[in-house]
Amino acid sequence: MGRRADHTPEQLRALVLDAARKIVAAEGERALTTRRIAQDIGYTSGTLYNVFKDRDDLILALNGATLDELFAAVSGTARGADVEKRLRALARAYIGFVRAQPQLWSLIFEHSRATPEPDWYPPKVARVFGVMEETLAPLYGEAARRDCAQAARMLWASLHGMCVLESKGALAMPATTLVDGLIRHFIAGHEVLAGGGRRKA
Amino acid sequence: MGRRADHTPEQLRALVLDAARKIVAAEGERALTTRRIAQDIGYTSGTLYNVFKDRDDLILALNGATLDELFAAVSGTARGADVEKRLRALARAYIGFVRAQPQLWSLIFEHSRATPEPDWYPPKVARVFGVMEETLAPLYGEAARRDCAQAARMLWASLHGMCVLESKGALAMPATTLVDGLIRHFIAGHEVLAGGGRRKA
DNA sequence: GCGGGTACTGAACAGCGCTCAATTGCTTGC
DNA sequence: GCAAGCAATTGAGCGCTGTTCAGTACCCGC
Structure with missing residues (x-):
């Protein structure tokens, strides 16, 4: 794949945070992995790093x-x-x-x-x-x-x-x-x- | 290596806990890895599992x-x-x-x-x-x-x-x-x- | 419709917890 | 005093993690 631009950076941030919220609420911090978040929103983990510095930042x-x-x-x-x-x-x-x-x-x-x-x-x-x-x-x-x-x-x-x-x-x-x-x-x-x-x- | 028996299981437990204590006190939970503990006490990480069920148990x-x-x-x-x-x-x-x-x-x-x-x-x-x-x-x-x-x-x-x-x-x-x-x-x-x-x- | 720029991927790295076959030294029975 | 057996330890390896980055495939302005 290459450029998709399905979402603006702001939308993507919101998407990630929403997915993260659901994961933590349901399964706790241990389940909050970058690959898991990415899978839930249909991206790959590398993309998260366009929008967050690292996991701590997220x-x-x-x-x-x-x-x-x-x-x-x-x-x-x-x-x-x-x-x-x-x-x-x-x-x-x-x-x-x-x-x-x-x-x-x-x-x-x-x-x-x-x-x-x-x-x-x-x-x-x-x-x-x-x-x-x-x-x-x-x-x-x-x-x-x-x-x-x-x-x-x-x-x-x-x-x-x-x-x-x-x-x-x-x-x-x-x-x-x-x-x-x-x-x-x-x-x-x-x-x-x-x-x-x-x-x- | 094979059998060493430098320490009894109790001694080994104490050794591990002491090393873990020092690591956490000085560097926090994130630094507490099995390989790190093992290195500090002159064993390998696998040995810790003879004496603790897993990291949580430790x-x-x-x-x-x-x-x-x-x-x-x-x-x-x-x-x-x-x-x-x-x-x-x-x-x-x-x-x-x-x-x-x-x-x-x-x-x-x-x-x-x-x-x-x-x-x-x-x-x-x-x-x-x-x-x-x-x-x-x-x-x-x-x-x-x-x-x-x-x-x-x-x-x-x-x-x-x-x-x-x-x-x-x-x-x-x-x-x-x-x-x-x-x-x-x-x-x-x-x-x-x-x-x-x-x-x- | 074509070039440039970029959002995204996917492979890769180092390190993690954890497992287990293989090894090696101690210990016991003779 | 030696052999046989036992078990403590290793080290390779599995599947996972966060993180990086070259390459790619697409969007957009021209």
Whole structure:
């Protein structure tokens, strides 16, 4: 064969990522080989290298897409109700995503890159992350932005840990139960620390 | 070559695991190949299969050894002082281990096995985990064992999440800072929930 | 309709996990 | 002290991987 031009480079990228997504979702990272992707979309593996630097680059792009999905799943939860309820809704949305797509989600964290991540990647993480900060904002005054950011990171990391351990089957109870406890303790503790005493939260 | 018997099977296992440990600690999972291990200990890769079922089995054994080290690092922290201080000490020991051996620690969670884990593995995890439950026990009566187990899992998972994200560089602040906040909120919240109201912790 | 440029292929390379026939040295029975 | 047998180890080799690249066959502008 020679030149085909059935697809523009953008279409081809999308095609590859879509195939990769399906493979990982169904069979996990180990099944994600260049030959397999190529076969699924009717090309050969060499063609992938016109459109991705290497396998790591492809996985990074896939992870970017997964982060976008995750953001979509989580960003609608911060409306109405009180902070505790919103936190619970946010946590449930996150856990729900992880349960629906454990393999894709795992790929984000399990894959250890050889190369440093490119500039476009950290903002995608930060955007998902920012939802927690927004949800938490009503608890903190304008002056306590720093405390809010810290609390958001704390809760997010905790939620993350529960999802990791649940998806490994190491929890022996649902992540939702644990995260409810976490939120309850956090809210109760916050009222004591911020309201009563003079210690910063 | 033929029969050598320079080492007993047990010695050989230890030799392999030691070499594997060094390779992972220094260069990460990607560098852990059977040929590389064999070369480092003066055998050929085929010999490893006398002593381990396959690469997954070898990694599982290495992870078991890492869990033993982790337990040793963490088990001495629950003595004296009040619960909050002990929690902090425990968390710092855990974080310290992760910072000292990020690659070995990551291997425990990043490696996705094809086969289910053998019987001897879960107790090693549970033992590390149990330290948190012991540390937390004074906060809960004999009757509230369940609450204690749940709180322990919650805190452990949270601590875990912070370590994961710190070792990925996704935290933008030290895990120790976050975990201190977590413990402070937990203790304050616990006093409210258990002491004041009638809600279970 | 023809030339130039390029998207694509397919063969090839090095290395991977893993297997197994062949080998070679130890060990045991005599 | 020697032979026979046993088993630990090798090394070649299989099928796979990611990655590269010369060559080709096609599309497009002229």
